[in-house]
Amino acid sequence: METLHQAIEAATLQAHNIPETSRVLLLNAATKLVSALQTPEDAIYRVAYSPMQFMAMRTLHSLGVFKQIVEKESVTSTELSETTAADKVLLERLLRVMIAAGVVVESGISTYSPNAQTRSVSERKMGGMVEAIFDGQTKPMAGLPEYLEKTGYKNPLDPQDGPFQYGHNAPGESFFEFLSKRPKIMNSYSTFFEASRGSRPDWIDWFPVQEKLLDDASKPVTKDDILLIDVAGNRGHDLMAFKNKFSSKYPGRYVLFDQPHIIEDQTLDLGEDVEKKAFDFFKDPVLPDARLYYMKFILHDWDDDNCLTILNNVTSVMKKGFSNLIIEDFIIPMTGCKWMPAMFDLQMMISCASMERNEAQWMHLLDAAGLEIEGFYPPPGDGTGIIVTKLKE
Numbered sequence: 001m002e003t004l005h006q007a008i009e010a011a012t013l014q015a016h017n018i019p020e021t022s023r024v025l026l027l028n029a030a031t032k033l034v035s036a037l038q039t040p041e042d043a044i045y046r047v048a049y050s051p052m053q054f055m056a057m058r059t060l061h062s063l064g065v066f067k068q069i070v071e072k073e074s075v076t077s078t079e080l081s082e083t084t085a086a087d088k089v090l091l092e093r094l095l096r097v098m099i100a101a102g103v104v105v106e107s108g109i110s111t112y113s114p115n116a117q118t119r120s121v122s123e124r125k126m127g128g129m130v131e132a133i134f135d136g137q138t139k140p141m142a143g144l145p146e147y148l149e150k151t152g153y154k155n156p157l158d159p160q161d162g163p164f165q166y167g168h169n170a171p172g173e174s175f176f177e178f179l180s181k182r183p184k185i186m187n188s189y190s191t192f193f194e195a196s197r198g199s200r201p202d203w204i205d206w207f208p209v210q211e212k213l214l215d216d217a218s219k220p221v222t223k224d225d226i227l228l229i230d231v232a233g234n235r236g237h238d239l240m241a242f243k244n245k246f247s248s249k250y251p252g253r254y255v256l257f258d259q260p261h262i263i264e265d266q267t268l269d270l271g272e273d274v275e276k277k278a279f280d281f282f283k284d285p286v287l288p289d290a291r292l293y294y295m296k297f298i299l300h301d302w303d304d305d306n307c308l309t310i311l312n313n314v315t316s317v318m319k320k321g322f323s324n325l326i327i328e329d330f331i332i333p334m335t336g337c338k339w340m341p342a343m344f345d346l347q348m349m350i351s352c353a354s355m356e357r358n359e360a361q362w363m364h365l366l367d368a369a370g371l372e373i374e375g376f377y378p379p380p381g382d383g384t385g386i387i388v389t390k391l392k393e
């Protein structure tokens with residue numbers, strides 16, 4: 001038992017310094033260990049009370065408490081109460097939960113210090129993620145059991161009449177219509193999209209982009225040709241990462257497409273040379289003859305029929321034998337699905353009445369869209385995979 005304890009302590013110290021695949025393997029093993037060590041009653045209590053933890057986090061985030069703990073390194077509840085105007089006892093009660101959950105360190109009586117999680121949740125992107133998931137998804141989550149009972153436990157499929165509309169009492173408003181009418185929550189979601197990889201490695205760092213996509217002498221790209229179109233790329237974070245990594249070696253233009261209200265006032269500072277285009281992907285084709293079309297977290301928002309309409313506005317302008325469509329989304333394995341993709345799948349159910357797809361479901365959809373799959377590439381760890389496609393010959 002002593003040796004096991006030492007091995008766990010040693011692994012804990014190295015936890016931030018191990019390759020992604022080993023990190024996820026160890027995390028799964030550790031989760032099983034925690035579950036085996038908990039009594040069954042305790043394990044159920046933990047699940048049942050986890051929304052309280054999130055509620056405390058959301059409230060303290062609104063008050064800017066995590067930022068203050070990080071900036072001051074050590075702060076008391078009296079000081080926090082003075083700067084936030086929140087009741088001291090209330091703050092202590094909420095922070096007690098964060099300490100027990102390992103999000104904040106208790107450095108004395110009613111005194112708080114930061115750790116890595118405090119720093120992370122105080123940062124802009126993670127803060128946006130907390131806002132988006134809490135404000136957008138807790139009501140649909142809370143309403144889901146009742147919604148499913150009323151609908152006879154059918155798999156939700158209608159993006160205008162699903163758990164999201166039920167939870168928010170917003171009949172007929174699809175997820176993206178709902179967001180477009182509520183700029184504050186749209187802004188939180190856009191920040192969440194920027195953060196949605198979490199700490200998982202970017203595809204451009206694990207997928208052999210140059211070897212598979214850029215170095216092909218039979219598909220030359222000049223400075224006047226389009227190298228990459230990010231189809232519904234939101235603020236342009238993925239486009240920028242690609243451009244920063246490859247533009248000095250590979251010529252070509254970059255184009256970001258998204259909804260008008262995103263393109264007009266939500267994008268990052270992308271520089272003069274990135275073209276920005278507003279479109280509705282159900283109606284408007286993107287620009288023709290690009291070398292690469294890239295879609296991340298788009299098709300998982302929609303059922304197959306809507307996906308085929310969206311895909312048609314890309315495939316209709318792709319150049320046969322030249323263009324590739326790169327899809328970045330989860331590829332759910334037939335067994336052993338990890339925690340993160342399983343959670344994203346339920347997130348898609350409650351927000352868009354859609355789903356994450358397995359390999360067979362991707363093959364079915366892409367074949368119907370007239371695309372041939374050059375390869376499925378699973379990621380290291382538990383993140384999104386890459387599907388490289390081209391027009392069928």
Ligand SMILES: C[S@@+](CC[C@H](N)C(=O)[O-])C[C@H]1O[C@@H](n2cnc3c(N)ncnc32)[C@H](O)[C@@H]1O
Nearest residue numbers: 176193232233234258259279280281282296297
């Ligand atoms: C889940 S986000 C993914 C964004 C980005 N690709 C990423 O991975 O961060 C879905 C994107 O689809 C866009 N979108 C939704 N409906 C659209 C429509 N009808 N036309 C164009 N874009 C749309 C949203 O504005 C949003 O940027």
